[in-house]
Amino acid sequence: MDNSITVAQALRHARHDFLNELQLIQMKLDLGRGQDVKSIIRSRAEAAVQLNRLTALKMPATENWLLTAEWRFPEFRFHLECLAEAGMATKDAAFADWLEQFFTSLKKQADPASDTSCRTTLKEHQSAFEIGLELDGNLPDALELPEVPGLLIKKDIAADNTKIIVSAKMEG
Template identity: 25%
Template structure:
């Protein structure tokens, strides 16, 4: 369940593997005459690629890389990304602090996941003219308390607990930076 360090070659290998799986699934549906399923497969993959393209509008390359490679570096996670990016951030200091926090967050979450479970992670990234937020909801969490605080003036963290899942909302302001 540990962190895997990725270089460009590793990233390309993981990406090729994922794309090959998607193409094989599509081919299987076509071979079986399941055209509705094949169409859904294409639409799902297209929507996923659109979300990744939207993430680039954030203009935070470290955060984009971290979110994009989460599943590859930590195979215990299966993430789903949704983006609503109306304003770019372009503040390198926020990018560095945010990635450091996200890395510490998953390091603290991993020991609280059932070792045989695949932890679903719903990630929503939003920005507008006034601020930004990243909401991460982890499922399959078995902990009575998780409070991973942040001591930065650049971001605020809110933790919400429900049965079997934890939600972390990391946010900050854009105006006046």
């Protein structure tokens, strides 16, 4: 990844996001919307569980990419779901490289005014490790998919939804 983020930058972004969340909670409390506050807290707790699962995969390059994606690619709203119980350390750099190439390319092609969300799901499926991307929003018709040795790419395009699965066969 040539567009990495420093620890100081990551902490600055994290503090900013945390302050925004606190301000949102305070606003909801001031308006007497306790249920909304409980919903925010549940959402943050679930996000923490997903991040712990991601860390347990022992794929540091992919983890770093996913943890900093929303700061490095603010044009996209990322949501992470980690269903995998085992990672694939031998393909860690390849997955991170593919994600970097794909979103760098997509950023150049995408309409900056469009609201694009990306649900990212990591799982093991039929002796393969896969990262699934479900992109909602106005995406370019000729979506470029990078080729990275050792990874298989599958794409399914619908009217306003694009699904991409990046996978590699697990050893053993």
